[in-house]
Amino acid sequence: MLYQRSSQLFAEAEKVIPGGVNSPVRAFKAVGGTPIFVKSAKGAYLYDEDGNKFIDYINSWGPMILGHAFQPVVDAVIEKAKLGTSFGMPTELETQIAALAVSMVPNIDKIRFVNSGTEACMSAIRLARGFTKKDKFIKFAGCYHGHSDSFLIQAGSGAVTFGTPNSPGVTAGTAKDTLLAKYNDLDNVAALIEANKNEIAAIIIEPVAGNMGCIPPKKGFLEGLRQLCTDNDILLIFDEVMTGFRLARGGVQELFNIKADIVCFGKVIGGGLPVGAFASRNEIMNHLAPLGPVYQGGTLSGNPLAMAAGLAMLLALDNDRAIFKRLEEKTAYLESGFNKVLKENKVDYTINRIGSMISIHFDANPVVDFQSAAKGDNETFKKFFHGMLQEGIYIAPSSYETWFITDALTYEDLDYTIQAVDTISKKF
Numbered sequence: 031m032l033y034q035r036s037s038q039l040f041a042e043a044e045k046v047i048p049g050g051v052n053s054p055v056r057a058f059k060a061v062g063g064t065p066i067f068v069k070s071a072k073g074a075y076l077y078d079e080d081g082n083k084f085i086d087y088i089n090s091w092g093p094m095i096l097g098h099a100f101q102p103v104v105d106a107v108i109e110k111a112k113l114g115t116s117f118g119m120p121t122e123l124e125t126q127i128a129a130l131a132v133s134m135v136p137n138i139d140k141i142r143f144v145n146s147g148t149e150a151c152m153s154a155i156r157l158a159r160g161f162t163k164k165d166k167f168i169k170f171a172g173c174y175h176g177h178s179d180s181f182l183i184q185a186g187s188g189a190v191t192f193g194t195p196n197s198p199g200v201t202a203g204t205a206k207d208t209l210l211a212k213y214n215d216l217d218n219v220a221a222l223i224e225a226n227k228n229e230i231a232a233i234i235i236e237p238v239a240g241n242m243g244c245i246p247p248k249k250g251f252l253e254g255l256r257q258l259c260t261d262n263d264i265l266l267i268f269d270e271v272m273t274g275f276r277l278a279r280g281g282v283q284e285l286f287n288i289k290a291d292i293v294c295f296g297k298v299i300g301g302g303l304p305v306g307a308f309a310s311r312n313e314i315m316n317h318l319a320p321l322g323p324v325y326q327g328g329t330l331s332g333n334p335l336a337m338a339a340g341l342a343m344l345l346a347l348d349n350d351r352a353i354f355k356r357l358e359e360k361t362a363y364l365e366s367g368f369n370k371v372l373k374e375n376k377v378d379y380t381i382n383r384i385g386s387m388i389s390i391h392f393d394a395n396p397v398v399d400f401q402s403a404a405k406g407d408n409e410t411f412k413k414f415f416h417g418m419l420q421e422g423i424y425i426a427p428s429s430y431e432t433w434f435i436t437d438a439l440t441y442e443d444l445d446y447t448i449q450a451v452d453t454i455s456k457k458f
């Protein structure tokens with residue numbers, strides 16, 4: 031495949047945008063080469079500026095669960111745009127999407143919309159601190175909750191790919207209130223709580239981690255966290271930016287029947303437009319301004335185009351009760367195909383999968399936390415990534431990422447992908 035025009039466009043972008051990209055993980059720094067510049071996308075496919083076509087397993091890092099340019103979302107945005115693009119005043123649309131989200135997700139009475147997953151998570155932490163009147167919170171190594179200062183402490187994904195889990199610019203004062211725990215290790219969390227008695231406002235977690243590859247919680251881990259939180263007056267925050275409206279209609283709370291105190295959303299909830307949200311029961315949400323003292327706001331929060339896209343997406347998911355099962359079946363099909371060819375080709379690997387999130391680590395040991403995720407062989411991953419690209423398949427340019435399966439993928443696409451993995455892994 032030729033990437034001549036992408037290379038030219040990247041060179042031009044580098045002159046005026048740091049690293050040529052507006053979010054670091056888009057660069058091919060971990061794998062080498064030049065990022066592909068997208069011209070358009072439809073369904074399961076991306077089309078680049080050189081005329082190449084790719085089966086897309088990133089799907090804008092998760093949002094496009096029903097495929098690119100999903101017609102109801104496109105139509106809703108076009109219709110709304112004709113009526114004005116931003117008012118900074120309440121609209122009926124905001125209540126419609128809020129009511130639908132509240133009806134789909136367990137244990138929430140109210141939801142507030144923001145513009146990104148980062149905003150949702152940072153606002154959730156502020157709300158938890160304001161509600162509990164405590165300052166510290168626990169996050170897990172390898173979990174990513176956006177790029178706000180207090181989260182850039184051993185964050186997964188982009189932050190790890192670039193070797194800056196602790197970004198310069200985050201003050202020591204900020205970092206001291208973020209306590210770092212080990213994913214899937216309850217004893218470690220219990221010890222942190224013991225050492226910081228009555229000082230911890232919240233535990234924030236990706237209840238299925240997606241930013242160190244896909245890492246599901248071990249049996250009993252989330253239940254144990256719930257209990258520790260209840261026993262110690264700590265709020266449990268589920269960051270469902272990746273998992274919300276993807277793993278189940280009501281997210282991980284529904285999937286594992288575990289109650290979080292605050293839930294954060296992003297990605298799917300915006301249908302591909304910039305939307306995040308955080309939600310909780312009345313008792314907690316009523317602490318937010320203008321009802322309560324915890325301030326949070328946004329000029330473009332609840333923007334009509336974003337809300338129209340989000341509403342069309344949630345309606346489509348709500349009206350198709352078979353969707354999550356269908357997505358799971360497609361992903362399980364991919365998993366079993368990969369297992370077959372990688373075993374035949376004697377590759378050292380581990381596949382983690384839950385619902386429509388899947389990742390391949392090039393290491394034979396179980397991948398259960400950040401440490402084990404970091405053991406993956408990056409040299410093999412590089413060969414794999416570029417091999418896939420040559421076969422017309424786009425996966426994330428980092429071994430710490432999850433693949434997001436979309437309903438637009440056909441079984442023909444899946445078979446083609448399995449065949450490509452076979453061809454490439456034969457050459458490792």
Ligand code: PLP
Nearest residue numbers: 146147148174175176271272296
């Ligand atoms: N939380 C999780 C679990 C995420 O995966 C991400 C982004 O990938 C975020 C938060 C931040 O969301 P955003 O990039 O929309 O700010």
